[in-house]
Amino acid sequence: MNEDLLSLKPRQRAAPAGPTLGEVFSRSYRRLVVQLYGVVGDICEAEDVVQEAFVRATVAGNRFLRADNHEAWLRTTAINLHRNRWRKLRNLAKIRHRLAEPTDLEGLDEHVAVVSALRTLSDAHRQVIALYYLADLPVAEVAETLGCPVGTVKSRLQRARESLALALGPWEGRADV
Numbered sequence: 001m002n003e004d005l006l007s008l009k010p011r012q013r014a015a016p017a018g019p020t021l022g023e024v025f026s027r028s029y030r031r032l033v034v035q036l037y038g039v040v041g042d043i044c045e046a047e048d049v050v051q052e053a054f055v056r057a058t059v060a061g062n063r064f065l066r067a068d069n070h071e072a073w074l075r076t077t078a079i080n081l082h083r084n085r086w087r088k089l090r091n092l093a094k095i096r097h098r099l100a101e102p103t104d105l106e107g108l109d110e111h112v113a114v115v116s117a118l119r120t121l122s123d124a125h126r127q128v129i130a131l132y133y134l135a136d137l138p139v140a141e142v143a144e145t146l147g148c149p150v151g152t153v154k155s156r157l158q159r160a161r162e163s164l165a166l167a168l169g170p171w172e173g174r175a176d177v
Contacts, residue, residue, distance in 0.1 A: 018065060025054060028071045035075060040082050049085075053078040091145065094135045117167035125160035128153050 019027075029050065036046035053074045057064040067073040118126055131142045132153075143153045 019070065021054070021058060024057075024070045024074075028074060029054075032071065032074055032078060036078050036082070039079060045082065045085075046078075049078040049081040050074070052081050056081075087145065091131065091135045091137065095130065098134055113168060114164075117164050120167050121160055121163055125156050125163065128156040129160045129164070132157060 032050045032053070033043075033046050036050055037043050040046050040049070056077050057070070057074060064070065064073060118129065121129065127146060128142055131137045131145060132139065137145065139150055139153050139157070143150045146153065
């Protein structure tokens with residue numbers, strides 16, 4: 001592979017030459033995998049997050065160049081990647097657990113109506129409804145999970161509720177809005 005492509009230094013700068021990505025990789029990869037193996041407890045997951053951290057270092061460019069300690073930057077990135085994966089798996093497990101709970105047959109018609117109404121929502125609205133109501137996440141964690149501001153989540157929740165109310169229509173026991 002062309003070493004110029006893997007260089008971490010900007011091409012237009014004549015600053016002191018920093019290490020190339022290849023040098024950082026050969027110096028740090030094994031150590032990082034061992035460290036992350038201790039954190040995650042799975043060698044395959046450790047290798048995946050370390051490799052993804054190197055990809056992110058390449059994409060980060062100058063941000064990575066400005067780091068005082070490239071290995072620490074990569075380790076932090078890899079740990080954050082693992083945390084994000086774990087959080088998503090945890091939320092998925094919560095959703096699956098809720099879906100696996102037995103439903104009463106008397107409420108099956110309402111269940112089908114709600115699922116049909118959810119399918120009419122946009123992806124963004126369906127995501128906030130699912131995370132907020134099915135995964136029981138607070139608004140702040142929904143925002144963090146989706147990578148958007150808290151105000152956006154609140155707005156999407158409100159609009160999704162309004163759309164669901166229109167799609168479901170009035171039913172017994174519900175106060176008209």
